[in-house]
Amino acid sequence: MKIEVNQSTCVGSGQCALTAEDLFDQDDDGIVILLHDHAKPEFQDAAQRAASLCPARAITLSD
Amino acid sequence: MTTYLNTEATGCPFPHPPVMPRDGTPFHPSPQFAQWRAEAPATRLTAEDGNVGWFVTGYDLARLVLQDTRFSQADRRTPLGPTPVPMGAPIDAEKMHALMVGNVLGLDPPQHTKIRRAAVGRFSVRSVRRQRPAIAEFVERRLDEILAAESTADLFEDFAVPISVFAHCRMLGIPNSKVEEFATIFATEELKFGDMLQFAAEVLDFKGTDLGEDTVSDLLRSELSGPEQLGIATVLMGSGRDAIAYMIGTIMVSLLSDPGQLELLRREPERIPASVEEFVRFHAMFVSTHPRTVTEDVTLEGIDFHKGEPVWVSTVAANRDGTRFPEPDTFDVTREASGHLAFGHGVHACIGQQLARVVIAEAITQLLRRLPTLRLVEATQQVPMAFAGDLPTYSPGTVRVTWEQHGGKELVGDNENS
Numbered sequence A: 001m002k003i004e005v006n007q008s009t010c011v012g013s014g015q016c017a018l019t020a021e022d023l024f025d026q027d028d029d030g031i032v033i034l035l036h037d038h039a040k041p042e043f044q045d046a047a048q049r050a051a052s053l054c055p056a057r058a059i060t061l062s063d
Numbered sequence B: 001m002t003t004y005l006n007t008e009a010t011g012c013p014f015p016h017p018p019v020m021p022r023d024g025t026p027f028h029p030s031p032q033f034a035q036w037r038a039e040a041p042a043t044r045l046t047a048e049d050g051n052v053g054w055f056v057t058g059y060d061l062a063r064l065v066l067q068d069t070r071f072s073q074a075d076r077r078t079p080l081g082p083t084p085v086p087m088g089a090p091i092d093a094e095k096m097h098a099l100m101v102g103n104v105l106g107l108d109p110p111q112h113t114k115i116r117r118a119a120v121g122r123f124s125v126r127s128v129r130r131q132r133p134a135i136a137e138f139v140e141r142r143l144d145e146i147l148a149a150e151s152t153a154d155l156f157e158d159f160a161v162p163i164s165v166f167a168h169c170r171m172l173g174i175p176n177s178k179v180e181e182f183a184t185i186f187a188t189e190e191l192k193f194g195d196m197l198q199f200a201a202e203v204l205d206f207k208g209t210d211l212g213e214d215t216v217s218d219l220l221r222s223e224l225s226g227p228e229q230l231g232i233a234t235v236l237m238g239s240g241r242d243a244i245a246y247m248i249g250t251i252m253v254s255l256l257s258d259p260g261q262l263e264l265l266r267r268e269p270e271r272i273p274a275s276v277e278e279f280v281r282f283h284a285m286f287v288s289t290h291p292r293t294v295t296e297d298v299t300l301e302g303i304d305f306h307k308g309e310p311v312w313v314s315t316v317a318a319n320r321d322g323t324r325f326p327e328p329d330t331f332d333v334t335r336e337a338s339g340h341l342a343f344g345h346g347v348h349a350c351i352g353q354q355l356a357r358v359v360i361a362e363a364i365t366q367l368l369r370r371l372p373t374l375r376l377v378e379a380t381q382q383v384p385m386a387f388a389g390d391l392p393t394y395s396p397g398t399v400r401v402t403w404e405q406h407g408g409k410e411l412v413g414d415n416e417n418s
């Protein structure tokens, strides 16, 4: 599963870093950093949860 | 020619839906919301000042509206109508301008984006976790003092408020010499916007000469203009105000009234951080968020929103939508409740939410550990009450508790949270 983040729409809510800390972090300005652009099978649920919780719809997933 | 216009009419011939119902409590929202939701995800509502708009109770629609910037925040019309508020210090044109350019909740992108980005850095998950030891230590000290004094307390005033003020001041960088004044201006039910602005201006001046590792310093280091800094600083000081304290007090009323849930968390305190999601789902404080205004005609979930209409999204009602949260009126600390709208959604989603999660978890974990015999005597919130202001939220009131004098003493000096 491929993950993309849009740093210009991210509002720094931290929902991704809270729910999927293996995949997402935030920089000093609170903006999302993608740690892995592919989610291994065991992280796919977490990736999906983060994408659905992101208030700014800044996370997109594709196969 | 006959005119059909009846100039003698004494009332409108069309039925008006009721204004905001007032028979709810923080635990049991008015049953009216569930009835409205059963009919449609949004209900035509006439606000008390005569504005007609939509009150959103369905979860899916609430999310869609909150994440759609065609619903603008630039205009505010509250469902209860404006209530006069004491301003305190006068608000001159300059201060008014600061609020207009810096209040994130009243701005749309791109200005919203610019201001928000200058403010969020310290509120990240990582940065808030660094504050955790200091917060834990403060909670521990507060409990020592409460236990040393008496065998009764008001969990709101004596426990929740000081903790929330401490965490808030630390994040923002309010100088120690001003914390007490901060509490009298911001941790109170009577909002005086003039005093808030004046206090924020003083803090900005004070910190200007002594930048630190905190949010106000970040604002001063940012590219924001002076008025923008003042506006956002005021909003940041005013918004966490007593939201965290309200939550801690209200959650404790629920836990102390529900022995099963309470015992479960006492036995398995490591569950508490995850249970915070259910805590805030169930006790969401915004019966309505700040209103949005429709900027162009748009149809969502079968509702035709027309340009110019106000839209009030109920985070309380959305969090009790059974299609999203089965048995929504059951408080269940084992539920997977994330996705709730207690902290809002969309570009205005709560800036302080990661801080709120950490503070709530820490306060409740230590309280349960230190006071195994804690008992609720009475809480103002258990009966329906008036809304706290012109935004429909409740006041926390008192949360009177008691415990057996020796119950907690032996447990002084834990070090699990370091």
Ligand code: HEM
Binding pocket: B085, B099, B103, B105, B191, B193, B234, B235, B238, B239, B240, B241, B242, B243, B350, B352, B388, B389, B390, B391, B393
């Ligand atoms: C200058 C205009 C205003 C600013 C900057 C402002 C800012 C905010 C913010 C940021 C929140 C979010 C709450 C949170 O996260 O804790 C909030 C909530 C709230 N606001 Fe406003 N608001 C304004 C106008 C008003 C007015 C005029 C009233 C009514 C007297 C009001 C009453 C409330 C209430 C009752 C809440 C609920 C939560 C709480 O008690 O903290 N606000 N406000």
Ligand code: HEM
Binding pocket: B104, B105, B106, B116, B168, B171, B235, B236, B239, B240, B241, B243, B244, B247, B280, B284, B285, B286, B289, B290, B291, B315, B341, B342, B343, B344, B345, B347, B348, B349, B350, B351, B352, B353, B355, B356
């Ligand atoms: C349990 C505690 C809290 C709750 C339930 C809460 C809830 C909310 C909600 C529902 C919103 C969205 C309002 C809307 O869309 O109309 C909001 C926004 C906001 N909150 Fe909180 N809040 C809490 C704590 C805090 C704290 C501690 C801070 C700051 C220190 C804070 C700062 C803000 C700000 C600045 C906004 C406006 C964000 C924007 O417009 O971009 N909140 N909060």
Ligand code: SF4
Binding pocket: A005, A009, A010, A011, A012, A013, A014, A015, A016, A017, A024, A026, A030, A031, A032, A053, A054, A055, A056, A057, A058, A059
């Ligand atoms: S959840 Fe979305 S808005 Fe929040 S930090 Fe992550 S990418 Fe940004």
